[in-house]
Amino acid sequence: MRLDDLDERIVRALAEDARRSYADIGAEVGLSAPAVKRRVDRLRDSGAITGFTVQVDPAALGWSTEAFVEIYCRGRTSPEDIHDALVRFPEVASASTVTGEADAVVQVFASDVRHFERVLEKIAGESFVERTKSVLVLSPLLRRYSAGSPT
Structure with missing residues (x-):
């Protein structure tokens, strides 16, 4: 529609x-x-509107550490396999397949750097993951949650 x-x-x-x-x-x-x-x-x-929800600042829930993780997969890993593995992690806020060298990029929220490190080790331990590359977010500069075409 x-x-x-x-x-x-x-x-x-x-x-x-x-x-x-x-x-x-x-x-x-x-x-x-x-x-x-x-x-x-x-x-x-x-189906144009899929639901109504609340947006919560992750820091208000104690998740003050944010990172982006690039995932590099072994062989032919389907997007469904990546999804099925990552959906199990409550720390994963979003995941997308991407162009470029990495196969997917994952946004992770954790309570602190040690928590993030544990999550990263679990993600890297998935059978299809060859390697990961991650960056920690220092300060979010812009977040847009609105819908519709840019004006």
């Missing part, structure tokens, strides 16, 4: 604050609250 301009504006408003009322969103995009609700219901039914 391709989103039209109104749908994109509604999705962007929900991405900024999913607790906003349909009336508030409607006032912003020029629709009534019932019209916004119908569009949101249609977007959910079509």
Whole structure:
């Protein structure tokens, strides 16, 4: 499903604050609250909106160390195999296959450097992992969690 301009504006408003009322969103995009609700219901039914969630600062949960880990795989490792291994680690916030030398890049949150080191050792110990390369995040400079096309 391709989103039209109104749908994109509604999705962007929900991405900024999913607790906003349909009336508030409607006032912003020029629709009534019932019209916004119908569009949101249609977007959910079509799968364009997959759910509503809360964003939590990992540091508030005690996860103050962030790192990115490049994974280099042995032979022909499928994305599904990488996913199935990494999904077991609660410290893994995201994982993506990538172009370039590495096969995947993984974002990891841990309580401290020692915790990160233990997680890294477990990831490196997966049967398909040939080697890893990691970097610790010093200061996040920009994070965007909104949806829709860049304006």
